[in-house]
Every structure is written in C-alpha cells, then in structure tokens.
Amino acid sequence: MPALQPARGTQDILPEAMRRHRAVIDTARIVAARYGYEEMATPIFEFTEVFARPIGEATDIVAKEMYTFADRGGEEITLRPEYTAGIVRAVISNGLTQNLPIKFFACGPMFRYERPQKGRFRQFHQIDVELIGAGTPEADVEMIALGADTLAELGVLGHCELQLNTLGDADSRQAYRAALVDYFSAHRHGLSEDSLRRLERNPLRILDSKDAGDVAVNAAAPSFDSYLTEAARDFFATVCRGLTALGVTYRLNPRLVRGLDYYCHTAFEFVTEQLGAQGTVLGGGRYDGLMKLMGGPDVPGIGWAAGVERLALLIAAPPVPPRPIAMIALGDAGEGKAMTVAHELRRAGFTVDQAYSGNLSRRMKRANKIAARAAVILGDDELARGSAAVRDLDTGEQIEVPLAQLKDRLAPFR
RNA sequence: GCGGGUGUAGCUCAGUUGGUUAGAGCGCCAGAUUGUGAUUCUGGAUGUCGUCGGUUCGAAUCCGAUCACUCGCCCCA
Secondary structure, eight states: OOTTSOOTTOOOOOHHHHHHHHHHHHHHHHHHHHTTOEEOOOOSEEEHHHHHHHHOTTSHIIIIIOEEEEOTTOOEEEEOSOSHHHHHHHHHHTTGGGSOOEEEEEEEEEEOOOOOBTTBOSEEEEEEEEEESOOSHHHHHHHHHHHHHHHHHTTOGGGEEEEEEEOOOHHHHHHHHHHHHHHHHHTGGGSOHHHHHHHHHOGGGGGGOOOHHHHHHHHTSOOGGGGOOHHHHHHHHHHHHHHHHTTOOOEEOTTOOOSSTTOEEEEEEEEESTTTTOOEEEEEEEOTTHHHHTTSOOOOEEEEEEEHHHHHHHSOOOOOOOOOEEEEEOHHHHHHHHHHHHHHHHHTTOOEEEOOSSOHHHHHHHHHHTTOSEEEEEOHHHHHTTEEEEEETTTOOEEEEEGGGHHHHHGGGO
C-alpha cells in the first residue's frame, strides 16, 4: 500500500550488495563446474502441482507460503518456492533420463510468503545443485563434499558445522513414524501446541523443536536407529565412511529432519551460529522417490540448496571492480572528441567513465569519487596539439601524450 | 500466523518532566581555486519527526490503530 517502498520481504540489491551476491554465485558455479556440474535454469513459475505434490500438501510451504495465483488463462500458477521440483520436472519434460547420471548447477530467485527476518525474505536467492540418476552412497559423499568445498572456497566453512542424519528408506521411515506417533500420543500432555499440530502432519518435526517441554519429551523418544533397515543402515555407514575419507568433518544429529516430504536417506545441513535464528546456510538430502512421484521414471536423486543472501552476509568483502579511466572533456570540441576516444579505448578493453557535465574541477572530483586510476583530459589546448593530458590520479603526475599513442601510454592504468 | 523492540535529514543518531523557529556528525551543493581530484577553510540546502486518528491551550515527546524494519516463535536456504 505505501507507494514508494518495495513490497514486504523484497529488497533492492544495490551495487555493493550485488558484488557480494555475485561473488557467492560465481564462486559456487566455479566449484560446481570442477565436479562436472553444468549450469541450467528452469522457469521462475510453474503449474502449481509441480510444487504442491512433491513438497507435500501438508507442509507449511505448500499450505501457507506459496505465491499461487490463477493467470489470465485460468491456469493455476506458483512462483517457485525451491528449485528441486522444477529441475526434476525439467528432466522429465525433456527426456533427460536417457543418459544418467546428470549433474546440474542452478541459481535464481525463490518466493515464499513468510514473515521477514534476518536472512529470511519473501523473495530470496538460492544456489542449487542436483545429481540425478545415482543411487549409491558415493553420490551422497560427492554432493556433501561439493557443499563443503563451495563453503571453503567462499571462506565460510570454518564458521559452519556440518550436521548429518539419515531419514532411512521408505520402510524404515514408515516404521519409525508409527513408533513416534505412538510415543508422542502417549506423551501429548507434555507437548507444545505447535508440536500437537506436528503430530498430525509431520511427527518427525517434533524432534527438532526448540520448545523446552518438547525437548524434555524428545529426550526419551524412540531413536531412528532401531528402526533402520539393514540396507538403510549400511547405506548411511558408507556415506559416513566416505566423508571421513575425504576429511569432511560432521556431527551426527539424529534430530535433523527435512521440511519437504520427498526426502529419504541422507539429510545434511551446514549451520552457522553467526546469523541468529536462520542459521542454515546450505541444506539438502536424497530424494529417491521424487521423480516417480512426479510421473517420471523411478530415478534416484540427491541435491542441496544454499541461501545466497545468508552466504553474502558471511563472506568477507568481495574484490572491488576494476578502476576506470575518467574521460574528461572541456568545451564542445573536446566533448565530441572525447566520445570517439572513449569509444576506441573501450573497444581496446579499457574501462572508461564519462560524466558529461560540469567544469574541470567538478569532473576531477567525480573521477576521484569513482576511484578512477587515471584521467584523460581533452580540452581546446590539447586538441590543438592533437594530444591529451593523462593524469595519474594516484601520484598526481600528469603528462601530455599524442592521441595516436594514447592506448599504449594508458596501458599501465588498465 | 504469534510475541518483544524500534521508526526524527541521503546515512548514523541527539532531542531533557509535552512548550512554540526540530539539531549534530557524515554526506550533498556552492565558493576560496573563472583548466586540475583526495586535505583545509567559508557558506548553503534538505525533514509531511513512518502513517492515520485521539488526549491537550500546545504533541517528535502521551494514548490507540496501522505500516515497515528488527529479534525470537513458527518455517526454512
């Protein structure tokens, strides 16, 4: 309603923030490429059922956080709240399952109607990687190692702890879920209101509740361990061994669960304490049943997503952009000449800024403000001699150079 | 969706128990320097005191609502 401010939970990304944003995404893309992940993108909006079914009708994301609307043709459309479902849909749509495994890197904006908070927005950006068509634990190890490498390359791995858990296979989870429902139902008097609701929808979620009463009840809750099938236990053990072999340290967290229904087996999160309540910086897991659930072949998958804004808050200042050369024109003749000279310099690869207004003093001030490395001054005097004044803005040294030699003489300032 | 805190210039903030012309620093603009930037000096501009309503002779100050931000809950990257 108030006109001149961005919609709640959205934000303008101004140049300084954008450099951080870019640093995060570019670094992640490079690391993913080392692992053989290729960049791709899916639409920002999809038919609602692409997200509703796989994520889970009962999850908060689907039940109350999706930006869903009917378009002008009456189609039910949703702005993507996460990337995995869209990518899996794309794999099915394009028949990409002929040549497995496939490895994708993607990034872009996501949308969830949530209450904004530090590190939590209604429009936010994620980096996402998916490994589709590899069902062995080695794939899990690769995926987690890729996450750790990405954080390491960003210089934030030291501030993060990798938490690891298994959600087992379908049989394990069904048995465990039943056991949890029994246990929590018997202790429902000790549970918080939120958890009573979870008991209906997603009992596993009670395990990571922060409520003091819930924590007490959780202490004696049955552990997943005794409900894991032999196969699921072996799978997880292999993942853990693989991580250790690669020197990726982790902490087992039996309370770590996933909010989206399609996850199974390995679940992991890199968590930091430096961001307050929104501490998860990168999280993911295995989703073997997802593609089949969405109407495709029964192909396993695993992936993770990382929050760009959260990482951007953690990284050190990104490298500053290249310093420009300030083209300073004086008088009509100089203005005209400066245009063509600047054009030539840019085509030769120089970064050149022009201000187009103000006297010499004014333009020098601007040159200084934008951290220009050098100023090229074109006034009537210089033009008469077919030359330009070149001033080194760091040393204050100024020389006059013939226009024909300008590119060469500016070389030290690129 | 629920609870706590905050909201004064572009930015960071001050504004005493309600008292009439609302301040500082930084930044911005201009001049000293009519063809030379960073320092310095001098001068200048800028606010619907988040918004709406109420109490009062009088509100930036008190009350209510609302919006936004923020910290938790929830959710999650």
